[in-house]
Amino acid sequence: MATRARVVRMEPPAATGGNALLVLVGLSVVFLLIVALLGVAKSGGSLISESNFLYVALIFYAGAGSLYMGFGVTGTPRYVRYASVATSIGLAANTLAVAHRWYLSGRPPFASVYEMLLSFVWAVAAMTLIAEKKFGVKIIGSITMPLAVVCVILMQLLPSEVRPLVPALQSTWLHVHVTLAMLSYAACALSCALAMMFLIQDNFQTETFLAWTSAMVSAIYVAIVATRFERWGGLSVTGWNAQTKSDIFLGQGMRLFVTVPDLGWLFVIAALAAIAPLFLYFAGRVKNDGSFYGTANKAVFISILLQLVVVAAFVLRVRDAAYPSPDQDGLFPTSLAASPFLLGGMVTGIFASLLYLMLLWRRADLQGLLPSADTLDRVTYKTIGIAFPLLTGMIAAGAYWANRTWGSYWSWDPKETWAAITWLVYAGYLHMRITRGWRGRRAAYFAILGFGVVIFTFLGVTYLLPGLHAYA
Amino acid sequence: MAFSLSFIPKRIHKTFANLRTGIVLLILVVIASAMGTFVLQRPATDADKLAQAYSPNTLRWLDRLMLTNVFHSWWFLTLLGLVSLSIVLVSVDRFPNAWRFYARPYRKTDWHFRAALPHKVELPIKNAEDGLNAAERALKKLGWPVERAAYKNEPSLYSERHRFSVMAVYIVHASLLLIFAGGIIDGAFGYSGFLALHKGQTDNVIELRSGGKKHLPFAVKCYAAGQDNYADGSPKKWWSKLAVVQDGKEIESKEIVVNDPLVYQGLRFYQSSYWLDNRAVDSLQVAWVAKDGKETPLQLKMNQPVALDSDATVSLVDYIPDAFVRDGQVFKKSDDIENPAFGLEVKDRATAEVSKVWLLPAHDIVLGGENLNYQFKNPTSAQDIAWAAVTGLEVSHEPGQWLVWTGVLLMSAGLGVAFYMVHMRLWVVAIPDAKGNLVLWVGGQANKNRDRFEQKFNDVVEGIRSELERESAISRPVREEQPELTLAGVKQ
Numbered sequence: 001m002a003t004r005a006r007v008v009r010m011e012p013p014a015a016t017g018g019n020a021l022l023v024l025v026g027l028s029v030v031f032l033l034i035v036a037l038l039g040v041a042k043s044g045g046s047l048i049s050e051s052n053f054l055y056v057a058l059i060f061y062a063g064a065g066s067l068y069m070g071f072g073v074t075g076t077p078r079y080v081r082y083a084s085v086a087t088s089i090g091l092a093a094n095t096l097a098v099a100h101r102w103y104l105s106g107r108p109p110f111a112s113v114y115e116m117l118l119s120f121v122w123a124v125a126a127m128t129l130i131a132e133k134k135f136g137v138k139i140i141g142s143i144t145m146p147l148a149v150v151c152v153i154l155m156q157l158l159p160s161e162v163r164p165l166v167p168a169l170q171s172t173w174l175h176v177h178v179t180l181a182m183l184s185y186a187a188c189a190l191s192c193a194l195a196m197m198f199l200i201q202d203n204f205q206t207e208t209f210l211a212w213t214s215a216m217v218s219a220i221y222v223a224i225v226a227t228r229f230e231r232w233g234g235l236s237v238t239g240w241n242a243q244t245k246s247d248i249f250l251g252q253g254m255r256l257f258v259t260v261p262d263l264g265w266l267f268v269i270a271a272l273a274a275i276a277p278l279f280l281y282f283a284g285r286v287k288n289d290g291s292f293y294g295t296a297n298k299a300v301f302i303s304i305l306l307q308l309v310v311v312a313a314f315v316l317r318v319r320d321a322a323y324p325s326p327d328q329d330g331l332f333p334t335s336l337a338a339s340p341f342l343l344g345g346m347v348t349g350i351f352a353s354l355l356y357l358m359l360l361w362r363r364a365d366l367q368g369l370l371p372s373a374d375t376l377d378r379v380t381y382k383t384i385g386i387a388f389p390l391l392t393g394m395i396a397a398g399a400y401w402a403n404r405t406w407g408s409y410w411s412w413d414p415k416e417t418w419a420a421i422t423w424l425v426y427a428g429y430l431h432m433r434i435t436r437g438w439r440g441r442r443a444a445y446f447a448i449l450g451f452g453v454v455i456f457t458f459l460g461v462t463y464l465l466p467g468l469h470a471y472a
Numbered sequence: 473m474a475f476s477l478s479f480i481p482k483r484i485h486k487t488f489a490n491l492r493t494g495i496v497l498l499i500l501v502v503i504a505s506a507m508g509t510f511v512l513q514r515p516a517t518d519a520d521k522l523a524q525a526y527s528p529n530t531l532r533w534l535d536r537l538m539l540t541n542v543f544h545s546w547w548f549l550t551l552l553g554l555v556s557l558s559i560v561l562v563s564v565d566r567f568p569n570a571w572r573f574y575a576r577p578y579r580k581t582d583w584h585f586r587a588a589l590p591h592k593v594e595l596p597i598k599n600a601e602d603g604l605n606a607a608e609r610a611l612k613k614l615g616w617p618v619e620r621a622a623y624k625n626e627p628s629l630y631s632e633r634h635r636f637s638v639m640a641v642y643i644v645h646a647s648l649l650l651i652f653a654g655g656i657i658d659g660a661f662g663y664s665g666f667l668a669l670h671k672g673q674t675d676n677v678i679e680l681r682s683g684g685k686k687h688l689p690f691a692v693k694c695y696a697a698g699q700d701n702y703a704d705g706s707p708k709k710w711w712s713k714l715a716v717v718q719d720g721k722e723i724e725s726k727e728i729v730v731n732d733p734l735v736y737q738g739l740r741f742y743q744s745s746y747w748l749d750n751r752a753v754d755s756l757q758v759a760w761v762a763k764d765g766k767e768t769p770l771q772l773k774m775n776q777p778v779a780l781d782s783d784a785t786v787s788l789v790d791y792i793p794d795a796f797v798r799d800g801q802v803f804k805k806s807d808d809i810e811n812p813a814f815g816l817e818v819k820d821r822a823t824a825e826v827s828k829v830w831l832l833p834a835h836d837i838v839l840g841g842e843n844l845n846y847q848f849k850n851p852t853s854a855q856d857i858a859w860a861a862v863t864g865l866e867v868s869h870e871p872g873q874w875l876v877w878t879g880v881l882l883m884s885a886g887l888g889v890a891f892y893m894v895h896m897r898l899w900v901v902a903i904p905d906a907k908g909n910l911v912l913w914v915g916g917q918a919n920k921n922r923d924r925f926e927q928k929f930n931d932v933v934e935g936i937r938s939e940l941e942r943e944s945a946i947s948r949p950v951r952e953e954q955p956e957l958t959l960a961g962v963k964q
Binding site for chain 2: 163164166167168170171382385386388389392393396399400401403404405406407408409410412414417418420421424425427428431432435436461465
């Protein structure tokens with residue numbers, strides 16, 4: 001009791017009306033549920049299916065995210081109460097989805113990227129509720145819920161059918177290894193969110209947030225343009241084989257790319273629009289002129305609109321169409337499912353920009369609602385104190401399992417190596433904190449960097465650096 | 473100092489005992505490891521693929537800098553060695569202090585110490601001995617061990633829990649060194665290789681991954697191997713029935729599957745792959761026709777004679793994947809399965825006369841044995857030919873792995889202690905307060921998780937207070953030092 005009394009220094013401003021958002025979110029949730037229900041009724045399928053549960057979870061997570069953000073903006077305490085309820089319902093639906101899949105396949109959902117994301121989202125939602133109840137960080141959901149939504153959207157695009165376990169995965173160690181991995185990754189996600197909250201509370205300049213957000217969005221779009229822009233303004237995406245539900249392969253590890261005409265230019269424009277605020281920020285820094293920042297914020301707004309246009313255009317053009325390929329004659333079908341990471345990156349960019357807008361407009365309210373910087377700093381450390389032993393256990397279990405399957409406990413496989421790098425980054429954090437007394441900002445940077453490495457290890461390595469660890 | 477390593481020059485010692493050096497080394501390890509994942513690595517990637525990915529010039533430089541085999545290069549191993557050295561020296565430098573702290577706990581308090589302590593409360597008492605007795609009872613009731621101490625006429629109590637947690641850091645670092653040591657031993661004395669066995673084959677020569685061959689003092693025999701499938705045709709299980717054979721005697725046998733190797737004399741044999749060897753035949757399904765036109769199916773296994781009737785036997789003796797016929801003779805053309813030929817030998821029991829018959833199913837030709845009483849028919853479908861099953865065994869010898877597992881267990885324990893075991897200390901002293909009234913001063917400290925400790929500390933204070941109340945009615949209200957450090961649970 002004592003801790004909470006101190007941690008939650010949250011005397012929210014008197015509830016000012018503030019029913020609008022509740023009604024809006026409530027109606028959307030009900031509407032989406034009815035639409036889904038009608039869809040199921042029409043197709044005559046069973047209500048009890050994993051994809052339906054997951055859909056319900058998605059709706060409630062999205063609703064919770066909106067309410068958490070609404071709470072951040074208006075400080076209406078009712079929002080956070082309903083957001084918690086929505087998160088709990090989402091978590092319950094997510095649990096049912098996991099349980100149903102588990103029941104059907106007779107094993108925990110740990111064996112593919114889809115299944116791991118299913119567990120990861122579950123862990124993130126559960127930890128959000130724990131952080132809220134235990135640490136009193138009420139607003140954490142405004143970061144973790146968008147993350148959950150991005151993951152569930154990503155999952156809609158990934159192959160989700162239940163495949164039988166390949167021989168190497170038939171081991172108890174699979175369960176130990178993946179459970180530890182998902183828990184530690186979720187704890188890392190939480191520590192990253194807490195570190196960001198700390199930076200807000202620590203009077204980290206809004207302009208610096210502007211720079212980092214723009215840098216991240218720019219990086220996403222520049223990376224897409226750099227790797228996917230084709231001559232004459234096309235955008236290359238992976239071809240999709242609808243029968244086998246997989247990418248089209250030319251040879252071993254060589255995907256067939258098709259070119260969507262003119263879409264490339266749109267991405268170039270979006271990349272430029274994302275870089276503009278960054279450029280203006282640096283101009284403002286160099287000239288020491290604050291008026292640049294105002295322009296930069298306007299540029300962020302334009303960038304968000306453009307990002308929305310780009311996503312819409314991408315979805316419309318790439319969904320179930322057919323385009324020519326530079327490598328082979330003929331038209332090849334495309335599908336959103338073939339580009340989960342392009343889409344994931346774009347949605348992440350939009351969420352990041354929206355979070356920045358929330359900060360820009362409602363910073364004072366946010367700061368009034370968050371626990372003190374000191375508390376946030378300590379809670380970040382505590383979460384990493386949970387994540388690090390779990391991470392160690394994950395690597396150890398993986399090594400022991402590898403020793404029984406691959407014949408060696410350590411093969412310097414990319415996944416192994418990056419897990420070790422993640423471990424070293426957090427080990428560095430702990431050393432700097434404990435022996436060098438790193439508190440506050442520098443520790444927060446480290447926590448955010450750490451989660452960046454986690455995401456790369458989790459998803460980046462799987463898709464960019466294939467190796468022995470080919471399952472996920 | 474007992475731990476000084478005087479043989480290391482002071483400058484080097486100082487450099488490596490510095491945490492900053494350690495962090496720089498860790499950053500270098502991170503960069504090097506990351507490079508090792510971005511640059512394609514030998515020998516995991518074969519030469520063709522490397523040549524395809526990089527231009528010859530780039531590849532030459534990558535090779536020269538050993539970036540194509542980062543994790544086994546001398547500079548990476550040196551880096552890991554320096555990290556170990558750094559860990560050792562940092563620990564050696566810090567350990568004596570920590571040990572002193574561990575071995576000689578700070579039982580007595582003085583004025584300075586008491587002033588600096590974060591958690592403290594003063595409870596008024598009448599008599600030092602009664603007050604301390606009450607505190608001792610309260611602490612024991614709450615499960616704290618109690619020691620008596622006296623310092624400058626200030627009788628006091630000292631109590632602590634989990635002192636061991638201050639040693640956890642050294643356990644974690646020692647465990648990391650153990651893991652490194654295991655890795656080094658395996659790097660130096662371990663080896664790994666490959667052994668492919670046909671069904672029924674016995675072999676003791678493994679192909680080392682580093683190139684070359686190794687003769688084992690015992691042989692491994694494969695009785696059988698196979699693949700079980702799921703209903704959808706994807707592989708469910710690969711298995712091999714293996715036996716260890718030494719000096720002609722079978723010593724041990726086991727059916728291994730993926731995830732469950734055979735272990736003998738520190739060598740582990742893993743189920744790594746399974747395939748059908750197109751260049752060898754395990755069995756063949758054909759038919760033969762007797763003089764009277766009666767057709768009999770025939771199952772032939774390599775080199776195993778089968779009785780045709782009481783007069784003759786037949787056995788499968790030859791197999792050529794791609795054969796051609798010239799002048800009534802069968803010759804080998806290549807190792808690709810294009811035009812398989814199966815050689816049978818028919819042996820007359822009475823005369824021991826052997827005649828050779830060739831079956832060439834691709835062209836439906838039967839060659840030789842025209843004047844025998846037994847006419848053979850070609851196999852009619854691919855299913856009639858059972859190619860030889862081959863089991864691919866990964867063999868590894870890792871003498872250092874037990875050090876690694878010990879290290880891992882130790883590290884788990886160490887991290888558990890380091891993060892979740894809190895060293896908590898309490899001091900109770902009977903002293904006069906600022907106004908000269910006798911009080912029971914209670915102070916406490918924890919090395920982590922201060923919030924939780926605050927609760928525990930409050931419990932202790934409450935316990936002592938109620939013991940004191942029971943001892944004698946307290947007339948004055950409780951006064952606390954430093955009211956800004958409000959202790960939850962203590963009503964003001």
